[in-house]
Amino acid sequence: xxxxxxxxxxxxxxxxxxxxxxxxxxxxxxxxxxxxxxxxxxxxxxxxxxxxxxxxxxxxxxxxxxxxxxxxxxxxxxxxxxxxxxxxxxxxxxxxxxxxxxxxxxxxxxxxxxxxxxxxxxxxxxxxxxxxxxxxxxxxxxxxxxxxxxxxxxxxxxxxxxxxxxxxxxxxxxxxxxxxxxxxxxxxxxxxxxxxxxxxxxxxxxxxxxxxxxxxxxxxxxxxxxxxxxxxxxxxxxxxxxxxxxxxxxxxxxxxxxxxxxxxxxxxxxxxxxxxxxxxxxxxxxxxxxxxxxxxxxxxxxxxxxxxxxxxxxxxxxxxxxxxxxxxxxxxxxxxxxxxxxxxxxxxx
Numbered sequence: 001x002x003x004x005x006x007x008x009x010x011x012x013x014x015x016x017x018x019x020x021x022x023x024x025x026x027x028x029x030x031x032x033x034x035x036x037x038x039x040x041x042x043x044x045x046x047x048x049x050x051x052x053x054x055x056x057x058x059x060x061x062x063x064x065x066x067x068x069x070x071x072x073x074x075x076x077x078x079x080x081x082x083x084x085x086x087x088x089x090x091x092x093x094x095x096x097x098x099x100x101x102x103x104x105x106x107x108x109x110x111x112x113x114x115x116x117x118x119x120x121x122x123x124x125x126x127x128x129x130x131x132x133x134x135x136x137x138x139x140x141x142x143x144x145x146x147x148x149x150x151x152x153x154x155x156x157x158x159x160x161x162x163x164x165x166x167x168x169x170x171x172x173x174x175x176x177x178x179x180x181x182x183x184x185x186x187x188x189x190x191x192x193x194x195x196x197x198x199x200x201x202x203x204x205x206x207x208x209x210x211x212x213x214x215x216x217x218x219x220x221x222x223x224x225x226x227x228x229x230x231x232x233x234x235x236x237x238x239x240x241x242x243x244x245x246x247x248x249x250x251x252x253x254x255x256x257x258x259x260x261x262x263x264x265x266x267x268x269x270x271x272x273x274x275x276x277x278x279x280x281x282x283x284x285x286x287x288x289x290x291x292x293x294x295x296x297x298x299x300x301x302x303x304x305x306x307x308x309x310x311x312x313x314x315x316x317x318x319x320x321x322x323x324x325x326x327x328x329x330x331x332x333x334x335x336x337x338x339x340x341x342x343x344x345x346x347x348x349x
Contacts, residue, residue, distance in 0.1 A: 044337055047327045054320035061313030069306030071296040076115045078271075079126075082107065083288040086277040095282040105278050109290070111271040117294050121261040123195055125180060128287035132175075132248040140174035141246065146236060149213045161222070170217040171236065175246050177220070181228030184258065184290060185274040193271070195259035201243035210236040210243055227279060255291060265292075 032038050043049070086107035091098035099105070131137070142158050144151040145168075155162035158172035186193040216230040216239075230239055237243075244256050265271070273290060281288055293300055 046334060047323060047331075051320050051323050051327070054316045054323070058313045058315075058317035058320065061309045061316065065306045065309030065311075065313055067306075068298060068309060069303060071298040072301055072303045072306055074296050075301040076117045076294045077301050078111050078113070078117075078292040079289055080109055080111055080273070080291075081287060081289045082109055082275060082277070083281055083286070085109070086275060096280075099277075099280045099282050105276055107275040107277045109273040109275060111273060111292070113265045113267060113269040113271065116267055117265040117292070119260075119262050119264050120295075121265060122291075122293050122295065122300070123184065123186075123258045123261060124255040124291040124293065125182060125184075125258050126253070126255045126287075126289040126291055127180075127281065128253045128289075129284060130249075130254070130281070130286050131252050132254070133250055133252075137174050138248055141176065142172055143209065146171055146209060146214065147211050149211060152214075152217075161226075164218045164221050167218050169219055169221075170214065171219065171230075171242070171246075174226075175248060176242065177226035179227040179230075179242060179245050180256070180279055181276075182279045182288065183276040186261070187272045187274075188265070188269050190272070193261060193263070196262055197240060197259040199240075200257045200259060201240040202247070205243045205247070206237050206240075210239075212237045261292070 028034055086105075086109075087095050087098055088103075091103075140158055140161065142151070142154050142156075144154045145158075152170055153168050155168045155172045158169070158174075161169060161174055161177040162172050163169060184195070186195060212235045214236045215234070216232050216236070219232075220226065220229050228241070230242060241258075247256075249256075271292070275290070277288075279288065298305070
């Protein structure tokens with residue numbers, strides 16, 4: 001065999017293939033971005049840095065917590081639970097029968113003002129053990145129907161409160177059907193005390209969510225009546241109690257705005273409340289409360305925010321002191337950061 005002749009075609013191609021360009025490779029084009037080699041902040045959390053950060057968080061959070069707690073404690077509240085007291089003695093063992101019967105539901109309560117209350121004083125009703133966040137309850141409404149008279153027949157999402165004898169209910173759904181219908185009339189020292197019920201709903205609801213040409217129809221006309229009724233002569237964007245109620249609460253205990261008292265209440269004032277105890281919370285052992293409350297720059301009475309800031313701030317200061325003691329009593333030698341991978345020369349070995 002001639003020594004100048006290739007021993008095989010395979011060997012010849014293999015030798016030539018090593019010099020050919022790789023045209024079909026899937027390797028991406030090199031860039032510092034694709035290889036994650038762009039400059040980046042890679043802090044080294046030394047003991048001094050950790051202690052300083054914890055101290056800073058504590059120094060910031062503790063004053064915020066104190067200020068929030070003081071603002072909450074400046075809020076004056078009068079809370080009166082009345083669902084049990086508004087049941088006559090002879091019906092105490094059959095509360096459900098009383099609330100569903102034809103008896104007069106008028107109830108009288110007396111409140112004492114223990115601390116000066118500056119206007120505006122917000123009047124709320126509070127319900128406990130009422131799950132407005134239940135999936136079926138939340139879905140049982142038609143926003144299209146509430147917004148436009150053209151969508152009056154859009155009641156598919158509203159079942160089981162969608163139609164009456166084939167006619168659409170406006171507003172339909174379980175949320176509207178269960179509208180809160182207890183009412184309150186207040187007098188102070190035997191003089192009428194006005195409750196302003198305008199602008200208690202969200203402006204966005206009045207302007208966009210509830211239509212000015214949509215009027216209640218066939219509402220609470222079924223065999224089973226839920227809660228309150230609506231004025232058929234007023235469009236939905238004027239029915240503010242309905243708008244407040246239909247902003248469903250996330251928790252089973254919630255307050256909703258009933259109105260505002262726009263005069264100051266003085267220490268020693270006697271508030272007589274006439275309650276129409278109509279709303280049925282007895283079937284699920286719920287509680288009803290009437291709340292009169294002032295507000296602060298932080299809103300209503302809520303000590304959770306202040307306590308949370310104080311807890312986190314105190315915990316951070318405590319950890320900073322603990323780490324500082326450990327660092328001073330038994331220090332640990334730190335490694336050389338020059339050996340970290342991002343401090344190495346990519347071309348080196």
